[in-house]
Amino acid sequence: MSKKLVVVGAGMASGRMLEHLFAADPDAYDVTLFNAEPRGNYNRLMLSPVLSGEKTYEQIVTHDDDWYAANKVTTRFGEKVTGIDRDRKVVIGDKGEVAYDKLVIATGSNPFIIPLPGHDLPGVIAYRDLEDTEAMIALGARPGARAVVIGGGLLGLEAAAGMAARGVDVTVVHIMGHLMERQLDESAGFLLRRSLMEKGITVLCGANSEEIVAGPDGRAAALRLDDGTELPCDLLVMAVGIRPSVALAKEAGLAVGRGVHVDDQMVTSDADILALGECVEHNGALFGLVAPLYDQAKVLAHTLTGTADAFVNKEVSTKLKVTGCDLFSAGDFADAANREDIVFRDPSRGVYKRLVIEGDRLIGAVMYGDTADGAWFYSLIKDRTDIAEMRETLIFGPAYQGGAAADPLSAVAALPLDAEICGCNGICKGTIVDAIAGGATDLGAVRAKTKASASCGTCTGLVEQVLQLQLGDSFKMPAAQPVCACTDHTHEDVRRLIKVKELKSQPAVWQELGWKTPNGCHVCRPAVNFYLLADWPLEYADDPQSRFVNERKHANIQKDGTFSVMPRMWGGITTPDELRAIADAADKYNVPTVKVTGGQRIDLLGVRGEDLPAIWADLNRAGMVSGHAYSKGLRTVKTCVGSDHCRFGTQDSTGLGIKLEKVLWGSWTPHKVKLGVSGCPRNCAEATCKDVGIVCVDSGYQVGVAGAAGMDVKETERLANATTEEEAIELTIAFIQLYRENAKYLDRPYKWVAKVGLDWVKERVVDDLDSRRALVERFEISQSVYRKDPWAQHVATERKRYAPLADLTLEAAE
Template sequence: MPKKLVVIGNGMAAGRVLEEIFDRAPDLYEVTIFGAEPRVNYNRIMLSPVLSGEKGYEDIIIHDDAWYEAHGITLNRGKQIVQIDRDAKCVRAADGTTADYDQLLIATGSLPFIVPVPGASLPGVVTYRDLDDVNTMLAAARRGGRAIVIGGGLLGLEAAAGLKAQGMDVTVLHLMSTLMERQLDPSAGYLLGRAMEERGIAVRCNANTRTILGETHVTGVMLDDGTELPADMVVMAVGIRPNAVLAKETGLETNRGVIVGDDMRTSDPNVFAVGECVEHRGTCYGLVAPLYEMAKVVAAQLAGDLTAAYAGSVTATRLKVTGIDLFSAGDFSEASDTQDIVLRDVARGIYKRVVLRNDRIVGVVLYGETADGAWFFDLMRQETDMSDLRDTLIFGQSYGGGAALDPVASVAALPDNAEICGCNGVCKGKIVQTINDKGLSTLADVRAHTKASASCGTCTGLVEQVMALALGDKFSRVATDPMCGCTDFDHDEVRRLIRAAKLTSIPAVMQELGWKTSCGCAKCRPALNYYLLCEWPEEYEDDGRSRYINERVHANIQKDGTYSVVPRMWGGLTNPRELRAIADVAERYNIPTVKVTGGQRIDLLGVRKEDLPAVWADLNQAGMVSGHAYAKGLRTVKTCVGKEWCRFGTQDSTGLGIKIEKFMWGSWTPAKVKMGVSGCPRNCAEATCKDVGVICVDSGFEIHFAGAAGLHIKGTQLLCKVAEEDECIEVIVALTQLYREQGRYLERMYKWADRVGLDAIRAIVVDESEKRRALFERFEISQRRAQVDPWAERAAGRDAHEFNPMANFTLAEAAE
């Protein structure tokens, strides 16, 4: 019979302990978790990208519901333990829930430190510790205004960058003379301050807060020198302290944190502790790598290995602000028995400093160029004698021993226990072993199985070098799926960096991301154009040169060089005026073929290029706009006649299809999108093989998605059922917007759904109404420019270039 393991806390350290236990002894424990937050385990160190908009909550989940279910874990969300009865071996939550244990693990983490000044409890003063804090800041940022961040350490600067990315005016107040003084020397701190100011963030060092101003809400901050700074929000990011309150009340030995021995047991041998709540050999750790090292020891002990021991950690720091490369480790304070080696490259903004004591590295600071961080860090941990490398040491590993080494050879020189991914505590040996044991060959697989490079991504290049070492000739960077030969970045990374670095033009993307070609190619330019258009719909000017010919002329080119013109028929419905206009155009321009399409429209085939402007002008006179039969966007909404005419119809499928199409036409998506609305389960509109389909039933509407009926035949998946037509439209629009924001260029909806997962999509679009509404509103913003027909605008004497991202060209260009 399995033993009972109760875990207090559902954070990263606790999650890593359980992963390790399930690897070592999967059936040894029946696990019960109590988490104070009402959600699953997520990656707290990635809160900064969530705040800046680079990632969403779904992107930082470590263990989803399926993981807990697969391991038989009882997860008590939002239930805080208030009592531990060590004699009875039982815990009790605030709501009265109890659980017995054989072994108890305390992983209560840390609490943010609040500066004890007047006004600290005012509404508008927030801390930066968990997802609720981030959501509070995001809600405030949507209103705009000014934010003051108190604290110029890691968390403070990441919060400042995130709020700036959300459009707020941000000022950082820091008590010391330079930023991040615990992790950086004054020179690197100066460079960091300058970089933050270049990003539009004001920095005030030597600034001590006297009072937070306001009566009913924060209005500003007063400094010791009397300076008053206006603010709509104040973020406290001045540090953390171990959350050892429960342990102390229980009678366990505590100091600053819960005191543990090398075996990670507390003063009660049946109670372990792990993470930021712990004090080990007088040290409390606030970085993730030591937490993961502790977790391995806890898991080993719980699995029966009583020899496992934790000896403390040497820590390294990286700042997670896009565009700022910073690494530090060890002790770099000035001392009489240390020597410095310094490199400054003013033009490139690079600063490197290595501190030696007795020819051993004891500290390192890298700013602007951090690729050698892991190498320096490993030399420091191993206490390697640097006597023979001293002359070339500052130039990094590639000049180790005075001779240049290629990157793979450099990684080969690292020992197996060299840390590759600091965010997730993954060493070189773990990556190599997993590659060999599981036959992995792609970066995505390595991320999935080891978590290396799965968080902030700064170690991606190093992980790929380890892969090259392990796979030899079998390794190819193509396996990581770069966008094209012009860049090493894949679609997801390019899109993330466009958002994070606020890149608003194709030249800006190519310059900042180091494109290998001067102007890109036919693969990357259309993709970049789409990503910029989707990310900045109100400010980015669509680049017609980066569109395919079909999109530029609003017609599909045929094999003989003529074109196919498909005017839009809303929901497949037409009238005599439209039919007469189509017939007149076909006769007037000698169009040889007129065909009804599978999307319930009429296709004019064989139109000469020089006739395209006139053909569209004549169709516009009848009120007909482009059907976008060529578009990476919404093409058709196929309908049946529904309850108005059909004796089996349950709802007005034609009317619903027309409403959807009129609301969504002109929208751009990663690939073509086809929809269908069937008035009853007999499904005459073939809605269950469309990208999005609706099946009308007596009680409302079934919304299906992710189908295909082309080269790949795939039935749809049921997303949800809704009762009202308006809700049906909102769900479909939100689903499409989520696809627009997450889909890779030319990735069909069903491929996106397979990659992201039905549960993740449903959680956003169906389960959380606020997120669904936010997606709907973002779609509305983009449609302000999308729903304009270029030919009609030209006929009215207006420039289509100014209105329609789907048609950034002139009539003269179309006729060429």
């Protein structure tokens, strides 16, 4: 007969313990699970993405009703445990008693509320559970809402960033001199504060709260500081720390200090009662991060099944879940006489790294802006590795140990299985190794199985190295291809170095980046030309001779040497006058073929080179401009007739398509870009296979990106839902600009998004309103410089006979 196990608290620690227990012996215990919240186990770490809108509550549920049913767990959710009778071995709940053979206390912690005057007013909340998160989400739905967050630690900053992402005016009040003082030194704290303020969050450090002021309705209306400053608010969030929830254990007569005392096997002072999580104290230590809680869960499950194990408190690392703030901290970085620092600063990139060394051991690491090597530094701290021989190159990470040419695989091989590889999704090396052993033999399969590298993409190289280590020669690492034979640099290297070194001319690129050919070649010059004009629109002058022949001739060359001329038709709309002008031009210049294209335009095929300036002039006089059918830029915006004419149309898709085309036309991009706007989900404009596709629905606009309908066929991925035309246009412009600034030349958007991950794109285009608006602003600056009708420009300045083609490689037309 199974023993009876009662668990009080359905949080992450007890949930992981139950997983280990059921895996080891599913029939060992009949389990009853109490939880004061009216729900089971969910990932509290992911409340921040729920608050910011990146995830839903359903996406962070760890154990749903089906899981509990499958494991025969009796759930008593929404029921508070009021006492433990150790003599009778029963747990007393609001709805009755339950007997136990073994009891696990996992009551977690309570948020600390500063006893300021007014702390108990309505509108003052902590940040601990789903209800707190929902209160902040509801605030974001109120126009002009204001919030004050007391506390500049992890939770406080995540709360502030989440509300700011929803449009709330947020002020953070922190009593210490810099943010996250327990995890960061002053320099990193300064960079973090600057980054948050750039997101529109007001940050007040060294500020002491005095009173929470009530408004006429009796709710919290402002926070008064000790200098008399009043900060108005509609909601006040206290995130100043947590305290172990020990009342239940204390009333039961268990040994309690700051937390419930447990030994190495997670057993309390009563041999039949065990405890784990934020409520426990082990050898004087308390716990607030998830890694040690999961270690405790494994040990406690082993104790319940009679397997020898012992909990050992290890070093922990911290990462901040705030979009655009890449931060890592581990170990001890306090100043001391017997310690030395190694510091790396790159202000132009916002990168700061500090390593703290004591003797021949790394004891602390703080990184901001570039945290890719965080897992490696963390393993050195945790394993107390002797770093004497790598002292000179330690700050540069694992790839430089033994010299710059050292094999980086050796560093990855040395990482323990619990080393974190993917910070965005919390995936460790062991999880990836298990996935590979289970049949995931390429990067895509590992992503699908574990989500490692599926978010921001910065850990992709590490994941590939783990694949190579596990699979050996059967896995081929993708080779980093240089731009061309003129250089050893990849496209990504060139893009990065142009920004970092502020290179603003082609000669500067050739000189500073060590080009082997003095002036480049037909392969690299178009790419470098685009990168320069995308990054420095106000400083760099476009070089027409560094463009492909079609872009230089403003027309698509055909196989017989003639050209295709295609005037722009905004959103596929034309007029009788435009049609007459096209017909007249076709007659006048003996155009052999007039073709209606798939992009809802009219193509004049077979125009002789010498007639190009004249036909452009005639079409210009009719009010038509180049359709850029030859360019690496916006080609078409395909539309359906929408709500103006169609009985199924939900919005004015034609009007939106025209607005988008008029905003985006003339913009140079890494490859051609095509848009579609469909007036309803019937999708007559085929928006779901475009680079950007918008489907109109009753509630607004579904904005999708990264579709394809050429050599590859791919459906768009949902970027965001917009409620207004203006929002849909802004999202589209921001996406195009992010693509312009970051993609490899000749990569279509779907290839680029596959590399960086849609989550990374969303963080910058959807979640971070300041980032979105900055992208739009930079796009407008570029357009103000480079958007010119090339036909009109050419006619005005170069009305001369067709010149022979230059020596640049020809490209295929559409």
